[in-house]
Amino acid sequence: MTPGILAIIVLVLTVAGYVLGRQRALALAKRDGVRLHSLPGHYGQAVALFTAVPALLLMGAWLFLQPLLIESQIRSQIPDSVIPEGGARSLVMADVRRIADGLDRLVKAGSIGEDDLSSMRADFSDIRGRLAGVGVALGSNVAPAVLEAAKSYRAIAGTSSVLRNVAVLATALGLGFLAWRRIRPAMRARNVSETFIRALLIGSSLVAILTTFGIVASLLFETIHFFRIYPAREFFFSTVWNPQFRGGSELGILPLLWGTFYVSFVALLLAVPIGLMIAIYLAEYSGKALRSFAKPAIEILAGIPTIVYGLFALITVGPFLRDWIAQPFGLGSSSSSVLTAGLVMGIMLIPFVSSLSDDVINAVPQAMRDGSYGLGATQSETIRKVIIPAALPGVVGAILLAASRAIGETMIVVMGAGAAARLGLNPLEAMTTVTVKIVSQLTGDTEFASPETLVAFALGLTLFVFTLGLNILALYIVRKYREQYE
């Protein structure tokens, strides 16, 4: 029984629980000749909730914990001798899982029976060939110990699923029955089901905390792992980034950080003045017609997926800069460059700066403008000397939020900035960023024990810390100074 079918059975039981609970409440009330405390539906609802929610939670928890428990059981079964030189136990574990999956398919396809399986031996039968026949490709021949581990993996997983099915159904039926038994006309069914629903609402809002926890935990865990096999000093202070998949890599973050900040700086250099001027013009000068057209048009830029900007950088901006600026002046010959990525990212950031600044400029009270005009200032003098200083905290907040976007942006730099880790000043050369390297170290076939892969988690943690810091700073500035005029 797959988890899907199990869930459907639980849902059927839930509906049945609702109907039965409602009927029992009505029947009891009629028999005793009393009025129900709550509406009949509330009694059904209480039974349904007790049937469905604990059972489904149990199922979720089981599905989540099962791999962990099985793995710890199997791990001890794998002798060190089958772990390849320089490889890791986790790789062998992945093989065990795949073989177990393949054996399942073999049994399902009917080509071998359960009895044959237990007598099957890796040194006699061609496991690899047979598994390939059902679509499970293995990198090497199967060692006897690995096959044994795969067999016991299957056995434990099988027992575990049976136990899970029994436990989930027992929970659903048991709690549902108890809730059904408890029904009396005087029972406060509405209060019971509402308390229950309220608990569910609280649970949903905890998902946000769980997500943050998951992000921090997965980043921290693997980063600690990384620093165990690679010195932290080298990572933070080395100026060379040169991963080798044969070992002996140099993984210094400095060139990547430099690329990230350089691209972001170019982007902000474009986005901040233009975004700010757009906000000023639309808020202070433009007529209604222009504003109602231009504001949404510029905000469309914020809704366009970043892959579109990436393609724009790749096929339009990059070749243009190369053919018209870099090559004629002999500054470079690559179409992906800091300037390409920076300009395109700048366009993407314009709406972030402009719409947030627009809001804060509009929040500056009219009285301040009138006061300035009354003293004889022109409109631009009022804007520069009165409105911008008054709106400055909000504008700074907007710029910081845009900067945090720029640092975390991935697709534009992947497609526009290049992949060469370099500490240089020429903006027409290709450079690389933290996000590009996260993508390149984690895509494709990855082995989860090498420093070359794990470094991506350390990079991710660095990125997370930087963007989080910028966001918190931005929120702090905006909150602290916003109340002045409200």
Added chain:
Amino acid sequence: MTDLTATPALADAQNRSLFKRGERTRRRHATERRFRAIGLAAVIFGILALVGLLGSILSNGVSSFRQTYVALDVYLDPAKLDKTGDRDPEALRKLTTFTYQPLIKTALETLIEEKGISVEGLGAKDAEGIISKEAPATLRHFVLANPSKIGEAVRFELLADGRIDGYYKGRVTMETAKLDRNVSPEQLMLADKLKTAGALSTRFNWAFLTAPDASDTRPEAAGLGVAILGSAYMMLIVLVLSLPIGVAASIYLEEFAPRNRLTDIIEVNIANLAAVPSIVFGILGLAVFINYAGLPQSAPIVGGLVLTLMTLPTIIIATRAALKAVPPSIREAALGVGASKMQSIFHHVLPLAAPGILTGTIIGLAQALGETAPLLLIGMVAFVREFPAAPPGGFFDPASALPVQVYNWTQRGDPAFIERASGAIIVLLVFLVIMNLGAIFLRRRFERRW
């Protein structure tokens, strides 16, 4: 008094006419005009950037919706396809595309002869080259589906090779063909003559929307079918998970939550999650859903879960705004006639807030649809030709996604894939426009102001 009039500034002021601007005023007004012009220029730059961005994608991509086909009458020779004559499906399935290649060659030679076309310097092998390498597979597929047609001549519309197609879209010219190993000017001349003879035509390309991806050497056959289906599966998962969880969380935070530390932590968390770079969610998906929970790589279920976590903050923020917009009098009236708090919310507040919630959900889904970076990390970038099965099993099959397919195509060598990538972006943008128009429609139609 005389001292005062003696100061030069005041003397200057007294001499100044009200009808004539002074030097300083003129300068200030010039600054004013300049400032204004800069502002207008910035607005125009912003709009031009939008036009340039969309224009570049559209001009590159529109041509991918048209494709060049060659109409051929192919004789499905029983001597080659079915030697025993019993139309055994097993035996037919064993035949590879190599068996079908000669059939196409013969058919093309016949066609050239019939139309009396001759091109100087064109070898026998070259003529065949104008037809896509995908064509034998098309034939094989047809024969497997209709074994009874063996022995008949069937008219096929076969894809022309990517370079021939590029010739009619202006990507390939006679000059570039001379330098290109994959196409020769003679082949282009042959294509031109076939076109005049009516055997070769360029028409709308449905296969672009329905066919799966194709290998590096046959861009003409690459389509978005698997990617669109994969994206649809993920959007379904995102909708089913994030809407109930998001609405439930917002109801709690907006209507029930007491002001305490836990509530504060949740609120700060949601605000921060909305600003976490998308690639970090990809790392989360890789570490938790794939490595820890053992879910398959490239599967829509993992993509859907990751995108759900990314979309939740958007939906929660929108839902809270919508709940806040429902006036307290509605709640009070419900409580006044004896409803419980839960009833007042689920029976009265939530239905009134529904348009706002749906608008926010659609906008969140639109964001999720265009998201690329996290999907790269969970392996959606793999080359997938098989369509995923129907849900729910299909959620665990490998699939692609629209934005990832775009990225995938830009990484290939053949320039024809750039055209395909731009075309895929157009498809993506069309979906986004439809979703956003839906959101605007909902807002216009159902939004109430109190």
